[in-house]
Amino acid sequence: MKQLKGSADLASIxxxxxxxxxxNLTAVNQISLVVETGEIFGMLGPNGAGKTTTVEILVGLRTADAGEVKVLGFDPVTEDKKLKRSIGVQLQMPALFPRLTVEEALQLNATFYPDPFPVDQVLEWMGLTDRRKMFTHKLSGGQLQRLIVGMAIIGNGKVLFLDEPTTGLDPQARHNLWDVFQLLQKMGKTIFLTTHYMEEAQYLCDRVAIIDHGSIIALGTPDQLIGDQFEEKAIELSEMGSENETILRELPGVTRVQTAHNQITLYSTHVEATIRELIQLEAEQRLAISGLAIRKASLEDVFLKLTGRSIRQ
Ligand SMILES: Nc1ncnc2c1ncn2[C@@H]1O[C@H](COP(=O)(O)OP(=O)(O)OP(=O)(O)O)[C@@H](O)[C@H]1O
Ligand SMILES: [Mg+2]
Known part of the structure; x- marks a missing residue:
């Protein structure tokens, strides 16, 4: 069968x-999306954009005011009993029983499902094997985060909802989780996740939606979104104050200038011409250039352009 991107026939969500x-606040405003079976779909957006609200509605924890939601063909509110056995859910702010050990917490969640993964398997995936006997309230922040992701995964559900699964994890642990998510995808799972890490979304997600003030403002593969927003490449200049912005804006090829944290990013359609002029300006001592780097535009550039905010601001 021909796979249709975003087709409702093959859809899990x-x-x-x-x-x-x-x-008075519209937290989610007429959003529409379809997540195919087997897809890793990412929802990105600034704090307060409506991501958690969306996840909570998708898993039946909140009721919508308008619109329609189907997960695996079920209405998450009226058919929650049928749905619960087929999905795994990791909430951003979960409630945990403090007097359980890591393996007891996993075991408890496993009992709700018909065909869960073995506890040992999940402990290994989450890098928690040596913490299995520890009470959950003694875990470090990152360890606890891995436990709650493990608790969502252990049910072997068809669709996984993960609300900021890698927040607070060190880079090693984050990369380990990416491997686990990709393994689960190979097993045929559908994953709906939220993240503030743009490189994570770019690496992991087949498609992403960017949501801001409750509305989806972009939806597509990371490459599509980048291609739609930027034909330019990015030229980064570190340790340069914003007082130079006006000169930089006038450089040949430059379409946009973004200043953040002592770094200026020029978006240029003609990188060679821009660089040539930059070097000329330096030779004339009108600019001091340091830390020059050229790169392709990324999902982070798209996010900044569309939401006008940097992440976690
Ligand atoms: N129970 C609630 N009562 C009233 N307002 C709420 C409630 N839950 C969320 N909100 C508001 O709805 C908006 C969306 O919140 P939501 O938690 O969905 O955002 P988010 O995209 O998950 O943000 P973050 O990145 O910070 O997790 C915010 O303005 C928030 O203050
Ligand atoms: Mg949230």
Whole structure:
């Protein structure tokens, strides 16, 4: 069968015109998306954008004010009993029983599912084998985070909802989790995750949606989003103050200039011409260039351009 990207026939998750309000605040505003079976789908957005609200509606923890949601063909609210055995859920702020050990917590979650993974397997995936006898309230932040992801995975559900699964993890642990998610994908799982790490989304996700103020403002593969927003390459200049912005804006090829944390990024359609002029300016001592780097535009550039905010601001 020909695979249709975003086709409702092959979909594990279908969201149509979903809206959720908290009093006067519209936290989720008429979003629509389809997640195919076997896809890793990422939802990105600034703090307060509506990601957790969306996840909580998808797993039946909150009711929508308008719109339609189907997960594996089930309505998450009215058909929650049928759905629960087929999905794994990791919430951003979970409640845990403090007087359980790591392996007891995993074991407990496994009992809710018909065909769970073995506890030993999940302990190994999460790098928690040597912490198995430890009480959960004694775990470090990163260890606890890995436990709650493990608790979502252990059920061997068809669809996994992971709300910021790698937040607070060290780089090694984060990369280990990426390997686990890819392994689960190879087993045929569908993964819906949220993240603030743009390199994670770019590496891991088949498609991403960027959400801001409750609305989806971009949706596609990371490469599509980058290609749609940037024909330019990025030229980074470190240790340069924003007082030079005006000169830089006038350089040939430059379409945009972004300043953040003592670093200036020039987006240029004609990198060679831009660099030539930069060097000329330095020769004339009108600019001091240090830490020059050229790179392709990334998902982070797209995020900054579309939301106008840097991550975690
Ligand atoms: N129970 C609630 N009552 C009232 N307002 C809420 C509630 N939960 C969330 N909100 C508001 O809804 C908006 C969306 O919140 P949500 O938690 O979905 O954002 P998020 O994208 O997950 O953000 P973060 O990246 O910080 O986790 C925010 O403005 C938040 O303050
Ligand atoms: Mg959230």
């Amino acid at each position: 279908v969201v149509r015109e979903l809206t959720k309000r908290y009093g």
